[in-house]
Amino acid sequence: MDLLHWKLFPLLALLASFLVFFYIQDSSKSSQSGCSLFPHSHYWIASKRIVTPQGIISGAVEIKGGSIVSIVKNKDWSGKFKQVVDYGNAVVMPGLVDVHAHLDDPGRAEWEGFPSGTKAAAAGGVTTLIDMPLNNFPSTVSTETLKLKIEAAEKSIYVDVGFWGGLVPENAFNATALEALLDAGVHGLKSFMCPSGIDDFPMTDASHIKAGLSVLAKYKRPLLVHSEIQSVVESHLETEDGGGDPRSYSTYLKTRPPSWEEAAIRELLTVTKDTRSGGPAEGAHLHVVHLSDASSSLDLIKEAKRRGDSITVETCPHYLAFSAEEIPDGDTRFKCAPPIRDAANKEKLWNALMEGDIDMLSSDHSPTVPELKLLNDGNFLKAWGGISSIQFVLPVTWSYGQKYGITLEQLVSWWSERPAKLAGQHSKGAIAIGNHADVVVWEPEVEFDLNEDHPMFVKNPSISAYIGKRLSGKVLATFVRGNLVYKEGNHAFSACGSTILAT
Numbered sequence: 322m323d324l325l326h327w328k329l330f331p332l333l334a335l336l337a338s339f340l341v342f343f344y345i346q347d348s349s350k351s352s353q354s355g356c357s358l359f360p361h362s363h364y365w366i367a368s369k370r371i372v373t374p375q376g377i378i379s380g381a382v383e384i385k386g387g388s389i390v391s392i393v394k395n396k397d398w399s400g401k402f403k404q405v406v407d408y409g410n411a412v413v414m415p416g417l418v419d420v421h422a423h424l425d426d427p428g429r430a431e432w433e434g435f436p437s438g439t440k441a442a443a444a445g446g447v448t449t450l451i452d453m454p455l456n457n458f459p460s461t462v463s464t465e466t467l468k469l470k471i472e473a474a475e476k477s478i479y480v481d482v483g484f485w486g487g488l489v490p491e492n493a494f495n496a497t498a499l500e501a502l503l504d505a506g507v508h509g510l511k512s513f514m515c516p517s518g519i520d521d522f523p524m525t526d527a528s529h530i531k532a533g534l535s536v537l538a539k540y541k542r543p544l545l546v547h548s549e550i551q552s553v554v555e556s557h558l559e560t561e562d563g564g565g566d567p568r569s570y571s572t573y574l575k576t577r578p579p580s581w582e583e584a585a586i587r588e589l590l591t592v593t594k595d596t597r598s599g600g601p602a603e604g605a606h607l608h609v610v611h612l613s614d615a616s617s618s619l620d621l622i623k624e625a626k627r628r629g630d631s632i633t634v635e636t637c638p639h640y641l642a643f644s645a646e647e648i649p650d651g652d653t654r655f656k657c658a659p660p661i662r663d664a665a666n667k668e669k670l671w672n673a674l675m676e677g678d679i680d681m682l683s684s685d686h687s688p689t690v691p692e693l694k695l696l697n698d699g700n701f702l703k704a705w706g707g708i709s710s711i712q713f714v715l716p717v718t719w720s721y722g723q724k725y726g727i728t729l730e731q732l733v734s735w736w737s738e739r740p741a742k743l744a745g746q747h748s749k750g751a752i753a754i755g756n757h758a759d760v761v762v763w764e765p766e767v768e769f770d771l772n773e774d775h776p777m778f779v780k781n782p783s784i785s786a787y788i789g790k791r792l793s794g795k796v797l798a799t800f801v802r803g804n805l806v807y808k809e810g811n812h813a814f815s816a817c818g819s820t821i822l823a824t
């Protein structure tokens with residue numbers, strides 16, 4: 322018996338060294354190719370529907386070293402190229418640039434996180450997102466807190482991620498501090514005109530905003546503003562804790578009337594005049610986030626644009642997909658601020674988008690843990706406000722836009738070109754030579770039921786507002802700087818997205 326052991330030992334040792342050898346070989350292979358599910362750095366993406374700034378073409382996009390190096394029309398490419406991924410009739414367009422997402426990392430990674438949030442983004446065709454400065458802890462309001470953000474993001478993001486910095490009373494009148502934050506690479510600033518719900522992110526007033534704009538002017542970067550001013554409206558005295566049934570959506574809706582948005586925008590316009598050409602803050606830009614009120618608030622923005630103020634406005638898919646009338650009592654997945662309003666308002670938002678009065682779309686992906694959504698309780702007044710959506714913004718926009726006849730070119734303008742410009746990302750947002758190879762490949766005509774069995778990559782899928790909907794538009798593949806980071810349910814092995822800092 323002993324003898325047998327001694328004879329086997331060298332054999333086992335040999336076998337073990339073989340296994341170790343192959344393991345090392347294999348892991349070196351995956352670490353080289355781990356960033357992409359397609360292990361080539363020079364290849365062509367072909368399709369009959371490539372959305373370019375010059376229109377929709379049939380042809381191929383040549384990608385080399387992470388950039389788009391040529392675009393060829395028709396079948397000029399066939400036979401000539403070696404590495405061609407032919408997507409047939411699927412749509413090839415620039416990846417979405419989401420300028421408004423809360424990934425809550427570091428500090429509240431249980432709400433979302435860089436790995437989960439960017440995996441969901443990649444699965445939805447979002448190739449770049451600019452992370453909001455709040456809901457993470459501490460809030461991103463200084464160079465030190467920005468450093469924490471960057472450290473948390475590095476090596477854990479599947480798409481490119483940039484950062485907004487917070488404009489808060491503590492730094493608003495301190496130009497040196499704001500300049501340091503902008504020098505450290507935030508793409509612009511963000512502030513709230515009402516309580517944000519986050520203790521270390523207090524609200525600003527017009528004087529803070531004016532001061533912030535004067536610093537931003539030098540950097541030619543924007544200020545994004547959550548535009549609601551809390552006021553006691555006579556007919557809505559039943560706010561916060563009084564009045565109607567807290568489980569009924571209409572009770573919540575009344576607590577944040579359109580007049581709050583209107584009041585905030587009116588106030589903002591007293592300072593955006595500084596951004597006109599020749600004005601004291603020329604070069605700065607003001608961007609109104611998540612507009613919900615399509616009436617007076619929008620009229621004010623239109624007027625300001627006509628006068629030459631540098632101002633843009635976004636709305637979000639949830640305001641375009643849902644209306645107050647259909648939100649079930651107690652279903653707090655739909656609670657957000659400003660609130661989703663009635664069907665007539667939704668119709669007006671669509672018209673404004675189609676007319677070009679609303680400039681772009683963003684997700685405002687603002688998740689939390691299910692416990693804070695009070696899903697069992699259904700108390701709209703106490704639940705956390707924010708909608709979880711980032712993985713489905715493309716099919717949601719497309720599906721609900723069918724009724725209005727939206728085009729692929731419009732999608733690209735709302736979701737890629739204009740947001741890229743707002744965030745100063747001149748190498749993104751279009752399928753164009755020299756740009757980053759940030760691409761989404763999807764099938765607009767393929768429908769799917771978004772039910773609980775659908776693969777979802779966000780940290781807390783149960784709070785997703787779109788579960789139960791049938792949507793049109795299936796994402797097949799997502800490329801970030803030439804890396805195939807997502808393909809039909811699977812992500813690249815390694816998180817190789819870049820943190821993007823403004824320079």
Ligand SMILES: NC(=O)NC(NC(N)=O)C(=O)[O-]
Nearest residue numbers: 456517518657658687706707
């Ligand atoms: N603290 C938040 O993230 N709030 C967000 N919440 C929403 N939109 O309901 C937002 O963007 O205002």
Ligand SMILES: [Zn+2]
Nearest residue numbers: 547610611658
């Ligand atoms: Zn907001």
Ligand SMILES: [Zn+2]
Nearest residue numbers: 421453685687
């Ligand atoms: Zn937000």
